[in-house]
Amino acid sequence: MDKNTEDSLEKLFDTAFKDINLESPSPDFTEKVMHQIKAEKRVLNIEYRPIISKSILVGLFVLLVFIIAFFSTKADLTSSGWLDMPVAMDWTNKISFPEFSIPVSNTMLYGIVAFGFMLFIQITLLKGYLDKRLA
Template sequence: MNEQTDKYLDQLAKKVMKDAPLETPSFDFTNTVMSQVSGLSHNKVIAYKPLISKTGWIFILVGFLILVFFVLFGNQTSSSGWLNTIDFSMFSNNGIAQALSNFKIPSFTISKTLTYAIVLFGVMVCIQISFLKHHFNQRFEN
């Protein structure tokens, strides 16, 4: 019974295809489709922009070179500068330093270089957070 249904459907399909006229698109079909395609809104593509521009890298490089030349050729005498007015004794007079002194480490002190590095690291982290926040706010607004 299934074969008879298949034969009937096959004959019906052949008859419909034989009687159906051949459809052709209009003369300006391509132009009509292309005008509709060009009328569609284009998706906005986010172009790559580096976080630090070339001029920013130049300023960073110049600042680094100035710092290197100052360290190498600058005045090596220790004078009372603006950083000497800050009391850093809390770094050396804390519980960790006292606990380490109980373990027979009498000369545990934090050097000026390490103190400067810690302060500079904190400042740089704060600056970087503000730049990244501004960058991502601009990125999500577009």
């Protein structure tokens, strides 16, 4: 636009808005709005339901214990008839735990322990924070 058009539009707007009175809100407008916002506080009814139920977790734990106990007996799975083992066999004498011989330096060991400790602290703090926030 050229300068003359801008000037004429400016004069037109000035004359049009000259007679319009500005409305101002009441002095307690902000207080009324905030009072309505506080009155409309939403209540969240969020019920915590774990993804995996306790019965399934217990079942998985028992299954894991049985698998570890079975494989710790060092049963020969390749022989024919490994399912025909006697029920009353004394398998508790055959339990042997594997020996781990992974070379780990003290620095790495301290790092792993510190990481586990910090992870435990963080999970505990986040659970407390989320419990307060969702309650």
